[in-house]
Amino acid sequence: MSRPSLWAPKVLALIKGGNATAAIAQIKVAPTVKDLQELRKLLTGARLMQAHPNVDAATSDMIAALSSPRLHRSP
Template identity: 80%
Template sequence: MSRPSVWAPKIVALIKGGNSSAAIAQIKVAPTVKDLQDLRKLLIAANLLKPHPNVDAATNDMIAELSAPRLHRSP
């Protein structure tokens, strides 16, 4: 049985605390697409996407990057 990830709530706490630049840095090294989707759900529920358009763009960009097939595979 897998444990729920605590990554998304921590990022929401960074944004609520006013440190959106640190949140964006964490979004850029997000563990999985599922974590990013969970983060977006929490941000939508807390109405934090509209006041932070840069966070909105970063989450969308990283979801697209992590969802895309890899161009190079390691041997």
């Protein structure tokens, strides 16, 4: 049984604390698409998505990057 990830609430706390730059850095190394989707859900619920368009763009970009198939395989 796996535990729910605490990544999204921690990144949300960074954004609420006014440190959007650190949040974007964390978004760029996000563990999974599911975590990014959970963060977007939390941001929408807290009405912070419109206040931070750069965070919105970063989450959208990383969801697309993590969702797409890899262009190469490791040897």
